[in-house]
Amino acid sequence: MTTNGTIVIVGGGVSGLTTAVTLQEAGWTVHLVAEDIPGRTSLAAGAMWGPYLVEPWKKIREWSLVSLDAFRALADEEASGVRMTTGIEAARHAIPAPEWSELLPDFRPCNADELPSGFVAGYRFTVPLIDMSAYLDYLRRRFLAAGGTSESRRISSLDAIESAAVIVNCAGLGAGLLTGDDDVRPIRGQHVVTENPGLTEFFSEDTGMSPDLVCIYPHSDTVVLGGTAIEGEGSLREDTAAAAAIVERCATIEPRLAAARIIEHRVGVRPTRNEVRVEADKRQDRTPVVHNYGHGGAGVTLSWGCAREVAQLIRMAEGGVGAAP
Ligand SMILES: Cc1cc2nc3c(=O)[nH]c(=O)nc-3n(C[C@H](O)[C@H](O)[C@H](O)COP(=O)(O)OP(=O)(O)OC[C@H]3O[C@@H](n4cnc5c(N)ncnc54)[C@H](O)[C@@H]3O)c2cc1C
Numbered sequence: 001m002t003t004n005g006t007i008v009i010v011g012g013g014v015s016g017l018t019t020a021v022t023l024q025e026a027g028w029t030v031h032l033v034a035e036d037i038p039g040r041t042s043l044a045a046g047a048m049w050g051p052y053l054v055e056p057w058k059k060i061r062e063w064s065l066v067s068l069d070a071f072r073a074l075a076d077e078e079a080s081g082v083r084m085t086t087g088i089e090a091a092r093h094a095i096p097a098p099e100w101s102e103l104l105p106d107f108r109p110c111n112a113d114e115l116p117s118g119f120v121a122g123y124r125f126t127v128p129l130i131d132m133s134a135y136l137d138y139l140r141r142r143f144l145a146a147g148g149t150s151e152s153r154r155i156s157s158l159d160a161i162e163s164a165a166v167i168v169n170c171a172g173l174g175a176g177l178l179t180g181d182d183d184v185r186p187i188r189g190q191h192v193v194t195e196n197p198g199l200t201e202f203f204s205e206d207t208g209m210s211p212d213l214v215c216i217y218p219h220s221d222t223v224v225l226g227g228t229a230i231e232g233e234g235s236l237r238e239d240t241a242a243a244a245a246i247v248e249r250c251a252t253i254e255p256r257l258a259a260a261r262i263i264e265h266r267v268g269v270r271p272t273r274n275e276v277r278v279e280a281d282k283r284q285d286r287t288p289v290v291h292n293y294g295h296g297g298a299g300v301t302l303s304w305g306c307a308r309e310v311a312q313l314i315r316m317a318e319g320g321v322g323a324a325p
Contacts, residue, residue, distance in 0.1 A: 006031050007314070008161050010178070011170030012150065013039025014132075014303045015292050017139040019170055022307040023314070024148040032143070033161070034171075035154040038136035040236060041172055044191055044268030045300050046217045046224045047135075048202060049128040051100050052297035055275050060298070063276075063305025065103055070304035071128035081134025085218070087202030090115050090122030095206050097123060116203075116253050129202055130300055131219040158283055166288045166314055172271040173234065175293035181277070184294055186234035187270040189213075192225045192243050194260035199223055203253055214249045222263060225250040229270070229297070238265045272296040278306050280313045288317040 007023055009016050012034030024030040049071060051060045074082040088110055101107040101123065110122035144150070158178055161167055169175050176184030196218055205214035215226040225246050228239075243265055251258035273294030281289040290313045292306050 005029060005165050007166045007168060008033060008164035009168040009170055011172060012037030013042035013172050014300050015295060016170035017136060017143060018303040019168055019292060019307040019310050020143045020148055021139055022311055024143055024146040026311055030148045032150040033153055037150060037152055039172055041268035042136060043132055044266035045132050046215060046226055047130040047132050047300040048217055049301050051301055054296045054298045057099060063302040064100060066305035066308055067301055067303055068103060080138045081131035082128050084126055085129035085202050086126045088122045088124045089204045089206060090119040091206040092119055094121050129217055164287060168310055169289060169291045169293060172293055173269050183273050185272050187272045188230040188233035189268050189270055190228045190239060190242050191266045192246050192262055193264040194223050194262050196221055196223045197256040197260045216250050216254055234269050236267045238267055270297045278309045280317050290314060
């Protein structure tokens with residue numbers, strides 16, 4: 001399937017594609033293998049930069065910060081689908097500022113007149129907002145333009161990969177099966193995509209541990225409305241009742257959404273783990289493996305930081321693969 005000296009990445013979601021771009025552009029020869037390119041969960045994300053449903057904080061902070069810088073630069077390229085966007089996160093009860101607020105220079109408490117009716121607290125800030133269908137397409141084109149290759153294929157085991165110098169496991173929820181890691185669990189999520197009735201600012205509600213989320217992410221022509229977070233559910237089947245409830249919740253905050261034409265429903269399963277796993281390992285035949293999975297509700301937010309760490313682990317593990325810098 002591959003030649004000696006090639007790094008094989010399993011997974012074509014945001015983790016796999018970002019890692020593929022990072023390694024290929026750094027001088028390695030990369031081949032990407034994935035059942036779905038792009039990965040369906042990555043396509044379903046909203047997506048807003050913000051560490052959600054992930055641990056441990058020390059690593060999350062570092063990875064999020066690397067990605068924040070990368071997304072700020074990408075926002076200058078229109079084709080990337082990334083835009084720096086201002087908006088508010090609010091709650092119907094008092095909320096402390098999130099840990100990650102210190103990473104955002106314009107983060108500030110909202111004035112009372114900035115909050116929707118029924119809300120008592122909130123924060124205003126600017127973050128990268130990522131149109132995932134445009135962005136994943138951009139990443140794939142950038143990887144191929146740099147000389148990378150890809151193949152749509154499901155593998156039943158990491159042993160099915162022949163002749164790889166290094167294997168990078170970015171298989172999301174599938175990584176649990178490929179590695180026998182019982183710590184990986186699904187948190188199902190759903191979004192509704194509508195035409196954009198003229199919104200330019202994002203809104204999200206701090207709903208605590210509720211499975212019913214509220215988020216409004218405007219992209220240029222579309223708005224992504226969310227959402228849900230159902231622990232333990234791995235089905236990608238669209239739930240029409242959940243979709244109707246999402247539109248209703250969002251239209252209560254932004255009445256223009258009530259009549260917005262629905263374009264698409266997106267369902268994904270957050271690949272959640274007690275801790276994100278970015279770690280060097282070995283296959284039974286001693287082939288180096290680097291894991292990069294378990295990103296929960298923040299795979300986009302962590303993508304560039306985790307990819308950079310994968311590159312560092314490969315440099316340490318390989319002892320001279322290909323043209324590594
Ligand atoms: C509704 C929703 C909203 C979200 N919003 C945000 C957000 O605003 N911000 C944010 O940062 N994150 C968000 N997330 C989380 C984010 O989408 C995920 O953390 C991220 O997409 C995980 O990416 P991944 O590449 O690891 O996995 P995936 O996108 O699931 O990709 C896994 C890849 O591995 C492949 N694969 C798996 N098993 C095999 C196998 N056996 N053989 C071959 N290929 C295989 C798949 O085909 C796929 O290509 C959201 C998620 C959901 C569901």
